[in-house]
Amino acid sequence: MGPRFDAEVPPGGYTWWYVDAISDDGQHALTIIAFIGSVFSPYYKRSGRGDPLNHCSLNVALYGPEARWVMTERPRGSVTREASSLVIGPSRVEWTGDALHIHIEERDTRLFNPVHRPVRGVVKVHPEALNPTSFALDHDERHIWHCLAPRARIEVEMERPGLSWTGKGYFDHNRGSEPLEDGFRVWHWSRAHTKRGALVCYEGERRDGSLFASAIRFDREGVAEDAELPPIARLERSKWRVERSARSEISVARVRRTWEDTPFYARSELSSHLDGEEVVAVQESLDMRRFASPIVQFMLPYRMPRLRK
Template sequence: MTTKGHSTMGSTPEHYKRLGIRKNDIKPWEDGYRTKDVKGTYEWWYFDSQMDDGSTLVIVFYSNKWTLAPKKGPTPQVTFALHTADGQEFSETMEMPFSSFEAAVDHCRVKIEDCLFEGDLHEYHIRFNNGKIEANVRLAGNVPSWRPETGYFYFGDQEQHYFAWLPSVPEGRVEAEVKVEGKTLTYTGTGYHDHNWGNISMMSIIRHWYWGRAKIGRYQTISSYISGEKKFGDNKFPIFMLAKDGEIIADDAVSFLHFWEEDPYTDSQTGQTFYNRLLYDYNDGRQHYRVTYQRERDIEFHQASASLSKPLQLLAKVIRLDGVYIRFTGMATIECFDGSHVVESVSGPAIWELTSKI
């Protein structure tokens, strides 16, 4: 019998049956439109990339604003963020009426005005065009689609609330062309695409959430550590996937992952303590790997209450519905151990993020 404090990762045979999916068998429709205009839901399709020259490009399509799940109808958005290797930043947000939003349910095809996100779990075309910036991206997967168990995290006494996550392309090759300020920029690099949806505000169920991914040499990794809200049991959800040469070799984070933070710093905007270094240590007795993320700079920062009036900002803090979203860039290192000895160590650029209440 469940309680009000109940939360769990969907992993039982009943969960799989309820959702109509199978373990380790992902179908194209799972990357299609999942919430289907249901009131109070949100959904997004996310793409990020690290280019060979050091630039980063992030494009996200939303059926609804990500910070809350409004009781009114969806508010579609597309966001674009390009940070070039020479220090230029181009950031755009398109917020459109729901009449501009189109999405397929049998595969990933999301269209908002002249922006398109389409693919089949292997190859994707992403287009952003708001009249000022036009970008066309091709993403070809090197690692098969993956999810932690069902990909659903359930909250509530009847598991009536959920947040779901599908890493459709854990890592892939990127080719991109961006037209901005009269110039055409061309890029190649490594990229990632995932898909998220839910029916309750993330700020209501999740207190703290790290997520990161990297391609380093022959390795590709996804790592996350989620801390649920106290009213749902204050549970921790470790998530980890490590692939080598495109083959997944480790992903049982619940049994074998240890996570910790190092090197605290005080954020100048919020006065809160965050961490420069995150470590994910996976040891199943047969293989032992450690992934370390070392922060260099923030490439995106949002505070949930920033758009509210001063009185509402204060209220958000008092009732603990205020939060931050930070996207970091830096270096990730993957170490392979034999006993206590490091027998392989490789490093490369990475993107990771933090969502946290303050």
């Protein structure tokens, strides 16, 4: 039931593995995403998306004290895949059979950044239970979401910057056979741990104008079931004016921290009310219309550089 890193990615397609976590003391948080056929890559888009393996990256974002952000795209010659491991440049992701180990060896090489600070360390993700069921996000099943571990324990041991913490996390996988902007205009996603297990809400507008919205509850054993969709809780727009939306049983949620704020994407930490209790949720909003705009495509290389080898 664990991740497989050697599955075929078709031309035009993508696959990514996503981890987020918040420290037990609430001071730190992180997201890590391993991309093949990087969906937000201006280089992959410009190339015609014929070779997903030629556009891979490990995005590491550390939030809180000693914050860091890295995402360097690498070509296929720097990528090695096996069933249980994925190597992207000097970094690697490994599934041990019961845990995900992420060995980070990156450097902040964003353009016009004079100090290329290293980001080095190990993050271990220990799922409390694994979910075997994946879900299609569109009628033709071109976009698939698989919540591998709705609940997990996280161990963070960073050498650069010097950080050590434990916390609660989440681990999922997305894959698709066409570009993300061909399938969707906007989407909103959120996840929260509850006493019963976890609740994930997914909603948005597809490219054809149809709407989708669902809530999925995971019990402590990782078993998924449809849940009643809570009412919409409108959130303040991000500084880049990205529209954010979440779900709450009392129709109210509050942004505790904005983790990511870009022209087409926002990721936030929320206070909300789900499954009859106050919860801390992680939420993201994505606008693929903005992503596809010429001005955003012009800006992206400054944020995510690409190495030739």
